[in-house]
Amino acid sequence: xxxxRIEVQRTIPVSTxxxxxxxxxxxGHVQIDASGMLMSSEGPPVTQAGDTxxxxxxxxxxxxxxxxxxxxxxxxxxS
Numbered sequence: 066x067x068x069x070r071i072e073v074q075r076t077i078p079v080s081t082x083x084x085x086x087x088x089x090x091x092x093g094h095v096q097i098d099a100s101g102m103l104m105s106s107e108g109p110p111v112t113q114a115g116d117t118x119x120x121x122x123x124x125x126x127x128x129x130x131x132x133x134x135x136x137x138x139x140x141x142x143x144s
Contacts, residue, residue, distance in 0.1 A: 086110075091118035 077084065087093035091106030101123070108118030 091120055094120050 087097065089112070090110040091108050095103045095106055104121045104123050106118060106120045111118060
């Protein structure tokens, strides 16, 4: 893997309250995702520390497919 890092900065001409309301809303993450990897979300916008929401990602696009392993009662393993 390359150690190259690219960093870009730009000014977004909106107030910080607009930016934070977008980031606190799970649908906001899906809306601004330029990669197309974020598919949908679940949960209400966060309003305080400790609040959570779920964002569904298309991990197949990155060839990152989670595997699920379960243990059978006999001790044999299957995926």
